[in-house]
Amino acid sequence: MDPFDSCDSREGASKTAATNSQTPEPWSRFSAWLECVCVVTFDLELGQAIELVYPHDVKLTEKEKTSICYLSFPDSYSGCLGDTQFSFRLRHSVGRRGSWFGQEDAYNRAAPVTLQKEHAHFHGYVYFRQVKDASVKRGYFQKSLVVVSRLPFVELFHSLLQVIAPEYFEKLEPCLETVCNEIDQWPAPVPGQTLNLPVMGVVMQVTIPSNVETPAGSLSKQTQQENLLPAPMILPSVHELDLFKCFQSVLIHVQMLWELMLLGEPVVVMAPSPTGSSETVLALVSSIAPMRYCGDYRPYFTIHDSEFKEYTTRTQAPPNVILGVTNPFFIKTFQCWPHIIRLGDLKISGDLPKQLKIKKLAKLKTLDTKPGIYTAYKTFLQKDKALIKRILKGIQKKRPSEVQSSILRRHLLDQTQSFIFPLEQYLSSLMPPxxxxxxxxxxxxxxxxxxxxxxxxxxxxxxxxxxxLKGDWMGLYRRFFRSPNFDGWYRLRHREMTQKVECLHLEAICAADLLAWTRDKSEVEIVDLILKLREKLAKARRHQLPVKEEQLERLEQSIQTIISSLPEDLQTVLHRQSQSEPHEH
Structure with missing residues (x-):
């Protein structure tokens, strides 16, 4: 996580992108979006196996390859015929070094915390096809095209797969090479800019949200020059799911689910398909935006996962994780977990989706367990009946799904912001005057x-x-203080506040008459000041603090002026030391 506060980060990201466009490293533009593209197939002798990874020289560990294999096929219980799309999240192998390029930190400083590139996990986006095929021994063609990225852009990458996967399944490898070369020409992902991303004759137009104020809808320079491209396919969002579709059967429990997410409670989502499990898990995680969910979450989890033993041990309390599963075997495995959402196929009662009931955990015994929410959790806040009524009325009036989703998202956002606002107010009182x-x-x-x-x-x-909302807000805060989300939120905000103080201090130093201060000081005190100022300057550049470059240059000038007031032998030593130090830029 690199959540440095940044005033000029968008400009920094643009500069980096510009530098890369002049001297791009091999696959550097591709790597700004994707780690790799994999093809996973079913081999009669090996089972699920990676048939192809592109680019060919991408460095995945054996453990990562094995995990991608198992996570890229629906569980045999899912019975997915035809085309299926879903996503997973995968922990990096220990000791792996990422393929970092210059825009990494610039991107993260400008992106909202919920959309930053991950340093310890990959996201996998899967397009799986299973169709009858007499030419294959098992009688079925089974293959997955998988896009692996550090970016949590579920909507963008699923849309990308809808364009490239059907074509790939027809034409195979040469087509994939062309696609990867096209992605390697895309502009860098810059928050706040509208980007045109051409692939296979289609242009996807996306805007990545920014945490920095930017002029709305400004097209990047590169895309303005692409006048010959076809009319773009405009994606309304790079990451937002259809919340209404995901929550149709749990609408009356949205308040409880929001609290479980806010408190980072261990939750298992059991669904009939990996599509249902992954979409529900991602919708749950997004329900506390703009706060980042700081527990672990796995949109699709299988018994082959390397963390299976860690997450299913009975010797300790369940970890702070949300797991999406499809295999009924997990019902027995997770009997000791405090919150289990068992989804079934959506049933309609009258003209409304049938709502899941809250059930006792003790009833989670048999493999034919009925859909329901198995929990003993009592909410701190009361339900917002007006919201539920509005959504249910919208169903009867056949209000479009995107409008229903928008109402739900607005409600959850307002609720989270109402919760965070007092915390932010209190934090600002902790800042020194x-x-x-x-x-x-x-x-x-x-x-x-x-x-x-x-x-x-x-x-x-x-x-x-x-x-x-009425209820026990105080009790909710006290419980929140024990959650990973409070820990993650506070660390991030404390880091930003510390940086703010560092910036104010640096600005005060830049504005001070340093030379006048040195007039009645000993050489030892002056050298000590020079060393401290150099360290401060290096730190500002290394952390890229939001301090104007001219202020840093003025400070550098002050240091040189102070050095030139010292005896020549000391000047030589200080200049020599300056040259031997690694310069941070």
């Missing part, structure tokens, strides 16, 4: 987070000011 930042002292400390002090602020500035 700007007047206490002096160029002659070390930066002041941020006050520590006190849970009890925060709880006392809720009467005056709690979520009840912005949310219609």
């Amino acid at each position: 700007q007047r206490t930042v002096s160029p002659w002292k070390t930066p002041p400390q941020i006050r520590p987070f006190s849970q009890e002090e925060f709880i006392k602020t809720l009467d005056q500035g709690g979520p009840h000011l912005t949310s219609v």
Whole structure:
């Protein structure tokens, strides 16, 4: 996670992209979007096997290849005939070094935390085809085309597969090479820009959300020159799923599911197909946006997974993870888990989707367990009956799915923001006052987070000011403080606040008359100051703090002026030391 605050990050990303376009490393543009493309097939002797990886020199470990093989085919219980799309998430092998390129950090600084590139996981997007084929011994053609990426762009990559997979299954390898070469010509993924991505005669137009204010819909320079391309296929989002479709059978429990996600509770989603399991898990994770879900989540999980033993041990409490599964074997395995969502095929009652009932965990015994939510969890907040009524009325009025999804997403976003706002307000009170930042002292400390002090602020500035929901908000916060999501959120915000103080301190130093300060100081004190200033300068460049370049240059000039006021022998030593240090840019 590299969530550095950034004022000029979009510009930085553009510069990096520009540099890469002048001297691109082999596959550097491709690698900005994808790690690789794999073809997984069924071999009578080997079972599931990787038939092809592109680019050929991509470095996947044997463990990663094995995991991709098993995660790229639906479980035999799913009975998926025809074409099936789903996604998975895969932990990197220990000790792997990623294929980093310059735009990595620039992208992450400009992207919302929920859309940043992952450093410890790959996302896999699968297009699986199973059709009858008399020419094959088993009587079926079974193959998956898999796109592996660090980016959580589920909608973009599933749309990409819809364009390339049917063609690939007809024409095979040469077609894949052409596709990868086309992707290697795409502009870099820059948050806040509208990008045209041509592939196989289709142009997908996407806008990657940004956490930095940008002019709406500005097309990248590269795409403006592509006047000869066909009219684009505009994707409304790179990552947003159809929430209404995912939550149709659990609409009356959306409040409870939001709380389970906020608290990072262990949840298993059992679905009839990997499509259902992966979409539901991703919808659950996205329900607490703009907060990042900091537990682990696996949209599709199988008994062959390398973490299977770790996640199914009975000797300790279940880990903070959401697992999407299809194999009925898991019903027995996960009997000790506190929350299990068992989905069935969607049933309609009258003209409304039949809603799952809350059931006791004790009933989760047999393999023919009925659909339901098996949990003893009691919500802290009451349901928003007006929302449920509005969505159900929308079904009767045949309101389009994207409108229903938009209503649900807006509600969940408002709810999360109402929850976060008091925390943000309290955090800002922990920042040292700007007047206490002096160029002659070390930066002041941020006050520590006190849970009890925060709880006392809720009467005056709690979520009840912005949310219609009634209930035990205080109890929800206390439980949240014990969750991985609080830990992840606080670490990120504390890091950003520390950086803010560092920036203010650096700005104060840049504005100070350093030479005047040195006039009555000893040589030892002056050399100490020079070394500290150099360290500060290197840190600012290394972390790419949001400080204007001219301020850093002014500081560099001040250092040179102070050095030139020293005796010549000291000047020589300091210049020599400066040359031997690695310069951070």
